Amino acid sequence: MRSLTLWRTLLGVDKTVVEDLNLDPVAGVLVASVRPTGSARHRCGVCLKRCPRYDRGAGRRRWRALDAGTIQVYLEADSSRVSCREHGVIVAAVPWARHQAGHTHHFDSQVAWLATQTSKAAVTVLMRIAWRTVGAIITRVWADTEKLHDPFAGLTRIGIDEISYKRGRKFLTVVVDHDSGRLVWAAPGQDKATLGTFFDALGAERSALITHVSADGAAWIASVVAARCPNAVRCADPFHVVKWATEALDEVRKAAWTEARKQARLNESRTVGRPVHDAQARPHSE
Ligand SMILES: [Zn+2]
Known part of the structure; x- marks a missing residue:
């Protein structure tokens, strides 16, 4: 029992009881059987209000959690449904994951943070998830972040x-x-x-x-x-001012270069037929 309490800490789950821990020999993953604590049970997946239990829903289901070392970890629990006055018959909320998400809060947070630091391709390899999953996680994490933060506040x-x-x-x-x-x-x-x-x-x-x-x-x-x-x-903006100045300078440089070449050709044609030493002695400015 003590080790299951330890696993609750290792998995970083809140308001959750870890009932058992097993290695799935087929999938080669670690599966933690969990359930919400009394106060977190039978709550609507959308509004989190306490509601009467409706049925077992789709039965047992799994949520991907952060890896334990090299092995992938899943939480497994009942996905029972409740009957909410406002939202009808709906899958009950679970304290370890967002509504209808297939990954835990910690997993979502790590993927979302990585997406701000590195390429999407690197995230898929490191977290061992599909390209589309990265997008789905970013969308749901941002939806929650957006509610807490007004990007337009104090904009001048x-x-x-x-x-x-x-x-x-x-x-x-x-x-x-x-x-x-x-x-x-x-x-x-x-x-x-x-x-x-x-x-x-x-x-x-x-x-x-x-x-x-x-x-x-x-x-x-x-x-x-x-x-x-x-x-x-x-x-x-300074970027465009520098860009415009560089482009203008480039035009002047090209014009000066064209003019210089024209002058050089003119000088060349004037010196045709003259003795070599004479042509070489003539200054370019002529
Ligand atoms: Zn509700």
């Missing part, structure tokens, strides 16, 4: 830009907060309508609090900002 100085993907064939419009340095919004597309949906989400009241907007010289950004952010000063 923003940057708007577009980035391309699929080798320049598709675009994302992105908005960053210059004060926090964070990305606050992104959506597929590169036009007035796309940027308009950002200001729709921000709302007229908060749009009026924007004091500075940096962007490249794109007319579609300038016109939307002028219409939706009446109090904002529009600025050219």
